[in-house]
Amino acid sequence: VSTAGRQRPGLPGTSPLARRGRREPAFDAELRQAQRYERRLLLKAHLCLLVIAMVAVLRQTFLLVE
Amino acid sequence: MTMGGTLPAVVSVGKGLLVAAVLLGVVPVLAGTYQVLLAAGHGWRNHYGRCAPYFPRTAIIIPAWNEAAVIGGSIDRLMRLEYPPESVRVYVVDDASSDATPDIVRAKAREHPGRVVHLRREHGGQGKAHTLNHGLATALADGWAQALLIMDADVIFPPPSLRLLSRHLADPRVGAVTGYIREGSRPGNYLTRFIAFEYVTAQAAARRGQNVLGTLACLAGGAQLHSRANLEAIGGQIDTSSLAEDTVTTFKTQLAGHRAVFDPHAVVIAEEPGQVAALWRQRLRWARGNVQVTLRYRRLWFRPSAPHGLGGVSFGLFWFSVLLQPVFMVLATAGLVTLFFADPVLASHAFRGVWIVTALAYLLITLLTLLIDPTTGRRCWRQAVMFPGLVSLALIFYALFPGPASYLFEQLLSLTGVTLTHREERGIVLVIYLWLAVSMVVAWLAKLAEQRPGGRWLSPVLLHVGGYGPLLCAVTFAAYVKEARRAELTWEKTEKTGKALSG
Numbered sequence: 348v349s350t351a352g353r354q355r356p357g358l359p360g361t362s363p364l365a366r367r368g369r370r371e372p373a374f375d376a377e378l379r380q381a382q383r384y385e386r387r388l389l390l391k392a393h394l395c396l397l398v399i400a401m402v403a404v405l406r407q408t409f410l411l412v413e
Numbered sequence: 414m415t416m417g418g419t420l421p422a423v424v425s426v427g428k429g430l431l432v433a434a435v436l437l438g439v440v441p442v443l444a445g446t447y448q449v450l451l452a453a454g455h456g457w458r459n460h461y462g463r464c465a466p467y468f469p470r471t472a473i474i475i476p477a478w479n480e481a482a483v484i485g486g487s488i489d490r491l492m493r494l495e496y497p498p499e500s501v502r503v504y505v506v507d508d509a510s511s512d513a514t515p516d517i518v519r520a521k522a523r524e525h526p527g528r529v530v531h532l533r534r535e536h537g538g539q540g541k542a543h544t545l546n547h548g549l550a551t552a553l554a555d556g557w558a559q560a561l562l563i564m565d566a567d568v569i570f571p572p573p574s575l576r577l578l579s580r581h582l583a584d585p586r587v588g589a590v591t592g593y594i595r596e597g598s599r600p601g602n603y604l605t606r607f608i609a610f611e612y613v614t615a616q617a618a619a620r621r622g623q624n625v626l627g628t629l630a631c632l633a634g635g636a637q638l639h640s641r642a643n644l645e646a647i648g649g650q651i652d653t654s655s656l657a658e659d660t661v662t663t664f665k666t667q668l669a670g671h672r673a674v675f676d677p678h679a680v681v682i683a684e685e686p687g688q689v690a691a692l693w694r695q696r697l698r699w700a701r702g703n704v705q706v707t708l709r710y711r712r713l714w715f716r717p718s719a720p721h722g723l724g725g726v727s728f729g730l731f732w733f734s735v736l737l738q739p740v741f742m743v744l745a746t747a748g749l750v751t752l753f754f755a756d757p758v759l760a761s762h763a764f765r766g767v768w769i770v771t772a773l774a775y776l777l778i779t780l781l782t783l784l785i786d787p788t789t790g791r792r793c794w795r796q797a798v799m800f801p802g803l804v805s806l807a808l809i810f811y812a813l814f815p816g817p818a819s820y821l822f823e824q825l826l827s828l829t830g831v832t833l834t835h836r837e838e839r840g841i842v843l844v845i846y847l848w849l850a851v852s853m854v855v856a857w858l859a860k861l862a863e864q865r866p867g868g869r870w871l872s873p874v875l876l877h878v879g880g881y882g883p884l885l886c887a888v889t890f891a892a893y894v895k896e897a898r899r900a901e902l903t904w905e906k907t908e909k910t911g912k913a914l915s916g
Contacts, residue, residue: 374466374580381678386456388621391784392449399777406813413816 428756431748435763438745438849442774444734447727449614449778451622452785458625460674465583468496468576469559471638472552473503476544478537480566481513483684487566488521488529495572496579502557504530505566506548509537541634542651542658553641553649561644563651565635569597569682577679578638588643588671589663590679591632593617595789597682603796603873604692607881608685610793610800613786614778619731620675621785628722629673630732632666634659636681643671655709657702664710667721689860689872693888700892703736739853739890742883746850753846764846768812775801775809802852802880808845853887855879 596609652661716724752760783790811818856879863872
C-alpha cells in the first residue's frame with residue numbers, strides 16, 4: 348500500500364500513527380460505524396419478514412372469517 | 414394412443430404452458446426479493462475488512478459540455494474534499510462548450526494553479542466516452558496519477574466521499590470502487606422523488622446484494638474511482654462503441670481479474686430529470702446500452718465456472734430479470750388472456766397466484782428499501798408506495814384481501830349507481846388480466862401527454878395510474894425496438910441546472 352499523500356492532519360488515516368503504518372482510532376471508528384450500519388440491515392430484513400408474515404396471517408384470517 | 418386420449422393430453426400440456434407463461438410474470442419480483450435479501454447480508458460479506466487509510470494521488474476527470482450552471486460549484490467542492498490537497502488534480506475536459514464553461518474553468522485553473530487543468534476539445538459532440546478518453550489520455554500520460562476518479566460535472570462530492578472510496582483501493586485486488594449516487598434535486602418534483610426511490614432500490618439495495626455476490630453490474634458513471642493499474646489493464650480508455658460505457662468498463666475491470674466494489678457510505682449527490690420526456694431519453698440510452706452489453710458478452714452469461722463471477726447464476730438472474738422484464742410481462746399477459754378464454758377458472762387461480770406473490774414481494778422490497786436509506790425514505794415514501802401504479806396497487810390489495818376489496822368495489826358501484834351485466838363483468842376481468850402489459854402503454858402515454866396541451870397535469874396522473882416501474886419497462890421495450898432497427902447511437906445529454914443540494 349502506498350503512503351502517498353498522508354500528510355494532512357485531521358483526516359482519518361493521516362495522523363502520525365497512520366504515517367508509521369499503524370491503524371488509527373478515527374479511521375477504525377468510521378469503519379466500525381459502517382459495519383454496524385450494515386449489520387443492522389439484517390435485523391431490518393427480519394422485521395420486514397415479520398411484517399410480511401403478519402400480513403399473510405391477516406389475509407388467512409379474513410378468508411376464514413368469510 | 415387414440416385420438417380420444419391424445420387430445421386431452423395436448424390440452425393439458427397447452428394449459429400447463431400457459432400457466433408457466435403466466436408465472437414468468439413473477440420472475441422479476443422474485444429476483445428483486447432475492448437481491449434485496451442478499452443486500453441484508455452485506456453486514457457479513459463486505460469489503461470493509463480489507464480497507465485501510467489510503468490517499469493515492471488522484472486525477473479527477475470531468476467531461477463537460479455546456480456545464481456553466483454547475484461546473485464552478487463542482488470544482489469548488491472538489492477543492493474542499495477531505496483529502497490531501499496536493500494529491501488531487503482536476504482535469505475538466507471541455508467538449509467544445511459554447512457557453513461560459515471554458516471561462517469558468519480557466520478562472521478556476523488560475524485560482525488553483527496546478528490543481529485544476531482545463532482541457533479543450535475544439536471539435537466535440539462525439540459523446541461522453543470520447544470526451545473522457547481525452548482526459549484519461551492526458552492524465553495517464555505522466556506518472557503522477559495513482560488513481561483516477563471519473564465523475565459527471567453536476568455530481569456533488571461531499572467532503573468525505575473521495576477518501577471513503579479510496580480506502581478500498583488499499584486492497585490491491587480492487588480495481589475500481591463506486592459510490593452511492595443519491596438524487597438531490599431541491600425542491601424537486603414527483604418524478605425526481607420517484608427516481609430517488611428507484612436509486613435506493615437499484616443502487617443502495619441492489620449493489621449491496623451484488624457486493625455480497627462479489628460481482629458488480631455497473632460502476633456508476635458519475636462516481637467511479639479506478640486504480641491506475643486497473644485502467645491500464647483495460648486499455649487506458651473507455652469503450653466508445655456502446656451507450657453503456659460505464660457498464661462495459663465494469664465488466665472489463667472484472668474480466669481483467671480485478672474486483673469492483675460498491676461503497677454505500679460514499680454518498681454523492683446528483684440532479685436527475687424532472688420531466689418524463691427527459692427521463693425517457695436518459696433511460697433509453699441506458700437500456701439500449703444494456704442490450705448492447707448483453708449481446709457483446711453473450712458467451713459469458715450463466716457460466717458459473719468462470720473466475721470473475723459475471724457468469725454466476727444469481728448475477729445472470731438479476732441481469733436478465735431487469736433486461737427481460739417487458740418480455741415477462743407481455744408473456745404473462747398473453748398466457749393469462751388465452752387462459753381466460755380456454756379455462757376461466759384456471760386463469761383466475763393463476764392470476765391470483767401471480768398477484769399474491771407480487772403483493773408480498775412488493776411489501777418486502779418497499780419496506781426494506783425504505784429502511785436501507787431512511788433519509789431518502791422519509792422524503793419519498795409516497796413514491797415508494799405508488800411505484801407500481803394505482804391500478805397495480807388496487808390489484809395488490811385485492812390479492813391480499815379479496816373480501817374487503819370486493820366489498821369496497823361493490824360499495825363503489827352502488828354509490829355510483831352502476832349495475833354490471835355478466836358481459837361487462839367479464840370485460841372488466843379481461844382488462845385486469847391485460848393490465849401487466851397495458852400498464853406499460855399507460856406509462857408511455859404519460860411521456861406522450863407531457864408535450865401536449867394539458868400535459869402538465871395529465872402526464873403525472875397517467876404516470877401515477879400506470880406506475881413508475883412500468884414506465885421503466887416501457888423504456889426497455891423501446892430500447893429493444895431501437896436496437897432491432899439499428900437506430901443511430903446518439904448521445905443526448907441530460908440537462909442539468911444546478912438545482913441539486915448536498916443536504
